Amino acid sequence: MNNAAFEIDEAEKRRLLGELLAGRLPDDRGRFGPFGGRFVPEVLVPALDRLEEHARAALADERYHAELASLQRNWVGRPTPLCQAPRLSELWGADIWLKREELAHTGAHKINNALGQALIAKRMGAKRVVAETGAGQHGVASAAACARVGLPCVVYMGAVDVERQQPNVVRMERLGAEVRAVESGDATLRAAIDEALRHWAGDPIDTHYLLGSSVGPHPFPWLVRELQAVIGRETREQMLDQAGRLPDVAIAAVGGGSNAIGFFHGFLADEAVSIVGIEAGGTGAAIGQNAATIATGEPGVLHGSMSLLLQDENGQVQETSSISAGLDYPGVGPEHAFLRLVGRVSYRSITDNEAMEALDACSRMEGILPAVEPSHALAGARTIATERPGATIVVNLCGRGDKDMPILMRHWGQR
Numbered sequence: 114m115n116n117a118a119f120e121i122d123e124a125e126k127r128r129l130l131g132e133l134l135a136g137r138l139p140d141d142r143g144r145f146g147p148f149g150g151r152f153v154p155e156v157l158v159p160a161l162d163r164l165e166e167h168a169r170a171a172l173a174d175e176r177y178h179a180e181l182a183s184l185q186r187n188w189v190g191r192p193t194p195l196c197q198a199p200r201l202s203e204l205w206g207a208d209i210w211l212k213r214e215e216l217a218h219t220g221a222h223k224i225n226n227a228l229g230q231a232l233i234a235k236r237m238g239a240k241r242v243v244a245e246t247g248a249g250q251h252g253v254a255s256a257a258a259c260a261r262v263g264l265p266c267v268v269y270m271g272a273v274d275v276e277r278q279q280p281n282v283v284r285m286e287r288l289g290a291e292v293r294a295v296e297s298g299d300a301t302l303r304a305a306i307d308e309a310l311r312h313w314a315g316d317p318i319d320t321h322y323l324l325g326s327s328v329g330p331h332p333f334p335w336l337v338r339e340l341q342a343v344i345g346r347e348t349r350e351q352m353l354d355q356a357g358r359l360p361d362v363a364i365a366a367v368g369g370g371s372n373a374i375g376f377f378h379g380f381l382a383d384e385a386v387s388i389v390g391i392e393a394g395g396t397g398a399a400i401g402q403n404a405a406t407i408a409t410g411e412p413g414v415l416h417g418s419m420s421l422l423l424q425d426e427n428g429q430v431q432e433t434s435s436i437s438a439g440l441d442y443p444g445v446g447p448e449h450a451f452l453r454l455v456g457r458v459s460y461r462s463i464t465d466n467e468a469m470e471a472l473d474a475c476s477r478m479e480g481i482l483p484a485v486e487p488s489h490a491l492a493g494a495r496t497i498a499t500e501r502p503g504a505t506i507v508v509n510l511c512g513r514g515d516k517d518m519p520i521l522m523r524h525w526g527q528r
């Protein structure tokens with residue numbers, strides 16, 4: 114941590130981690146230690162309170178879980194498989210396992226959260242759902258989930274992204290969503306989140322805001338984590354069943370942090386399991402060249418919560434850069450900032466080129482073309498394999514690469 118106010122001693126680290134493992138974090142103010150909370154205009158507080166109340170009731174209700182479990186099985190395709198990666202293991206000198214989250218409906222983990230929240234929105238009596246999207250993956254998952262539960266869906270997307278991600282715009286529209294281009298601010302994901310929050314603040318009873326990552330004001334980081342925790346629960350059970358042991362290392366890519374936090378929660382209580390989050394190292398360590406928020410960010414508030422943030426000395430949010438749209442965000446979920454603070458999870462950066470090499474290796478060796486985001490986690494596994502030869506490493510393969518064709522064509526040259 115780069116700010117003295119956020120430094121704590123070993124005893125306090127142990128105490129805070131104990132609180133988390135006991136299920137007492139976030140606390141009643143929505144805080145994970147110094148991170149999280151609600152930094153929002155007054156008009157949003159009743160909507161957040163109401164959402165928390167309904168979400169807690171749903172997550173404590175057997176009927177909600179029965180409906181969610183049935184849809185997860187038959188519509189999403191859960192449990193997603195865990196598979197050993199024999200040829201990558203031989204190439205990299207470790208025992209590599211892949212959690213096949215890319216096989217979930219719509220091609221990534223995002224559907225876990227979108228479906229869980231869409232069902233809650235329905236229970237709350239919402240008449241429509243609004244969502245934000247960057248590259249379009251969360252917009253597609255939200256559009257699909259809303260179609261399934263029968264709710265209209267409005268997706269805010271930065272005008273720049275609408276231009277860059279035409280196939281996903283068409284996909285959302287075919288799934289029945291209305292895509293609204295946001296021209297304000299940076300006209301990308303940050304502006305889209307601002308606009309979706311504004312819409313929700315103006316119509317908090319009839320609208321549910323389906324936020325796509327473990328970021329934003331409380332209760333979102335908690336709710337999204339609870340809905341993504343299915344990844345970690347399945348992986349832990351599958352490791353014990355198929356490998357006969359827990360992994361030495363569990364590793365996932367961190368954008369806002371939702372796939373990683375859901376995956377990590379399966380192993381937080383297992384002290385022998387090292388947990389590693391991988392951030393986008395972009396093209397280099399200088400400001401503006403990466404999206405490595407935990408590595409170089411400072412405490413600050415973005416989108417309603419206190420976390421680490423890429424900002425300059427005046428608190429202006431920095432430009433970010435990553436080959437992966439899903440990791441290209443200047444903030445990070447507050448629970449990741451917390452896990453770094455208490456020392457339970459370590460975070461590292463992987464550059465664009467390292468990720469693309471790992472994408473290529475996984476595709477050629479295992480017949481699986483991963484998305485660019487989890488390719489960062491794969492490259493992290495490769496690095497850790499050199500430090501801990503023979504270690505058993507499980508990687509959350511959180512998305513498939515089909516969406517990344519334009520990037521792959523640019524990177525390797527279009528034939």
Ligand SMILES: *Cc1c(COP(=O)(O)O)cnc(C)c1O
Nearest residue numbers: 326368369370371372439486512
């Ligand atoms: C959106 C996305 C991410 C980044 O989001 P998190 O909330 O950090 O998980 C990572 N991988 C894929 C495949 C995505 O679609």
